[in-house]
Amino acid sequence: MASSLTLRAGLLSLLIFAAFIGAWQWATLPTAGVAGNVDPEYAALVSGAAAQGAKSAFPTPADVAATLWGHLKDPFYVRGANDQGVGIQLAYSLGRVIVGYLLAAAVAIPLGFLIGMSPLTYRALDPFIQILKPISPLAWMPLALYTIKDSGISAIFVIFICSLWPMLINTAFGVASVRKEWLNVAATLEVGAFRKAFLVILPAAAPTIMTGMRISIGIAWLVIVAAEMLVGGTGIGYFVWNEWNNLSIGNIITAILLIGLVGMALDLALARAARLVAYRE
Amino acid sequence: MTEKPLISIEALARRYPKRGGGETTVFEDLWLPIQKGEFVCLIGHSGCGKTTILNVLAGLDQPSSGSVIVDGREISGPSLDRAVIFQGHSLLPWMTVLGNIAFAVSSRRPEWSRETVRAHCQRYVDLVHLSGSEHKKPSELSGGMKQRVGIARALAIEPKMLLMDEPFSALDALTRGSLQEEARRICRETGQTVFMITHDIDEAMLLADRIVLMTNGPQAEIVENPLPRDRLAASMHRHADYYPLRNHLLEFLVTRSKSFASEIEGRPYDPRKPAVVRPCAVAEDKVPAAASV
Numbered sequence A: 001m002a003s004s005l006t007l008r009a010g011l012l013s014l015l016i017f018a019a020f021i022g023a024w025q026w027a028t029l030p031t032a033g034v035a036g037n038v039d040p041e042y043a044a045l046v047s048g049a050a051a052q053g054a055k056s057a058f059p060t061p062a063d064v065a066a067t068l069w070g071h072l073k074d075p076f077y078v079r080g081a082n083d084q085g086v087g088i089q090l091a092y093s094l095g096r097v098i099v100g101y102l103l104a105a106a107v108a109i110p111l112g113f114l115i116g117m118s119p120l121t122y123r124a125l126d127p128f129i130q131i132l133k134p135i136s137p138l139a140w141m142p143l144a145l146y147t148i149k150d151s152g153i154s155a156i157f158v159i160f161i162c163s164l165w166p167m168l169i170n171t172a173f174g175v176a177s178v179r180k181e182w183l184n185v186a187a188t189l190e191v192g193a194f195r196k197a198f199l200v201i202l203p204a205a206a207p208t209i210m211t212g213m214r215i216s217i218g219i220a221w222l223v224i225v226a227a228e229m230l231v232g233g234t235g236i237g238y239f240v241w242n243e244w245n246n247l248s249i250g251n252i253i254t255a256i257l258l259i260g261l262v263g264m265a266l267d268l269a270l271a272r273a274a275r276l277v278a279y280r281e
Numbered sequence B: 001m002t003e004k005p006l007i008s009i010e011a012l013a014r015r016y017p018k019r020g021g022g023e024t025t026v027f028e029d030l031w032l033p034i035q036k037g038e039f040v041c042l043i044g045h046s047g048c049g050k051t052t053i054l055n056v057l058a059g060l061d062q063p064s065s066g067s068v069i070v071d072g073r074e075i076s077g078p079s080l081d082r083a084v085i086f087q088g089h090s091l092l093p094w095m096t097v098l099g100n101i102a103f104a105v106s107s108r109r110p111e112w113s114r115e116t117v118r119a120h121c122q123r124y125v126d127l128v129h130l131s132g133s134e135h136k137k138p139s140e141l142s143g144g145m146k147q148r149v150g151i152a153r154a155l156a157i158e159p160k161m162l163l164m165d166e167p168f169s170a171l172d173a174l175t176r177g178s179l180q181e182e183a184r185r186i187c188r189e190t191g192q193t194v195f196m197i198t199h200d201i202d203e204a205m206l207l208a209d210r211i212v213l214m215t216n217g218p219q220a221e222i223v224e225n226p227l228p229r230d231r232l233a234a235s236m237h238r239h240a241d242y243y244p245l246r247n248h249l250l251e252f253l254v255t256r257s258k259s260f261a262s263e264i265e266g267r268p269y270d271p272r273k274p275a276v277v278r279p280c281a282v283a284e285d286k287v288p289a290a291a292s293v
């Protein structure tokens, strides 16, 4: 039965979560006896308590929960350039991702449409796409910083570049592989080019295009963290890097958790949108 | 039949380039006039080029030579004057039943208002007995219902001619039977000119006024249907001409289609005027070859 399967899966998830927390708790138990084994240089870096061996340097689940609660209670505070709430940092990152992603969609979908409609351009542009696609978006960063000079816009450019390819390739593929019968229907009805593009080809290719958009948003969210670590200033990537410099593991874990949650939310939103344009043959 | 035909197929040929050079000829030197209001069926073995002919008539495929004249003008591409009912139903799956038909109607009549289009579509939905399913998507319909939508879509644009490629072959016998009757009723009521491909002899006997028998060679024979015009599937087998016609068709497809080339060898064969036959119960059943058309 489906409902009992859902129930059992939920129980298993809880069990796995509990086991994970348990293992984490166990691993971070105070290790009183091994004080002498701590590397003094490391001890100087981390807190005094850890150095004395009374407490592990790695936060316990309870520590992280407290940190997380602290952040969630007041996510939007601003105390100077280097101390802003995690909500604000996430908003910066999201803003960059959305701007870069929308710019990429605005270029990739019309361009992919044209490429998909014309076998000539499909073939002519294919080598360029194949070479540009596997380049790590971060490799563009120096070039972007050199030409654009502004670090925020450079990050947006990197998002643009990495979101472009999946949308471009999927749009071109979806448009090129619209069923011949549907095009024949449009042809025998003497449907004009615009009506054909918007009422036949676009809906037919929409599920494939949406798949590309979903892949792109996933990649963009992966890349933004790395990009912000490089350019600094604001954003959740910068936050993680900054907390690493502060050696605040609790904050880093909190940020990691939030990055995962936001990524999941983005993916879910696009999955929803994909369901709107899906059709059954 | 001296009246000018609605459609005239003249010296039509289609060849495909063969792999490794040369060409294969699917058909050549095909001549066939179709009168207005006539129901013509094309029967032939699979692979003899039936779909190719239909695609050329529809304007979806170009002939290698020859031409198709509609209303005195050579066709140059697809036209709303020639509606096609495809072998697969080929409905657009993201549109509803009404949406599919309305898409066709608003292509034909861009000046019509939304309400006019809707009312017009509804008439054809009712005509094919799909009232109540207007807002269903094709994936929610049975095979027979999808085919009906295809018929409604083709008829709704009020074409000069209807082209059908084995429209009922994918259906079960029961659905096929009722759809055939409906197609016959609608075409007779509207005086529709129809060119239909089939490989079903009984279907051709029920629907067609003339049956074109195609061989794998370039030759063809035309059979006039001797059965009364108000025939019904349920009772037409009781007519005296039923078996002569059926046997003639069957014999052609089973044996004569292979030996047709040698059969007409030596005799003057004019591809412009293929033999016309009218199989009847009476002994004198054959109209002299090349007598009419």
Ligand SMILES: Nc1ncnc2c1ncn2[C@@H]1O[C@H](COP(=O)(O)OP(=O)(O)O)[C@@H](O)[C@H]1O
Pocket (backbone or CB within 6 Å): B016, B017, B026, B044, B045, B046, B047, B048, B049, B050, B051, B052, B053
């Ligand atoms: N694109 C093509 N290239 C080469 N040969 C083709 C092509 N399309 C059809 N043919 C050939 O033309 C012949 C007729 O095909 P078709 O018209 O589909 O037959 P059918 O009478 O079964 O509808 C077949 O022998 C097929 O192999």
Ligand SMILES: [Mg+2]
Pocket (backbone or CB within 6 Å): B050, B051
């Ligand atoms: Mg065929």
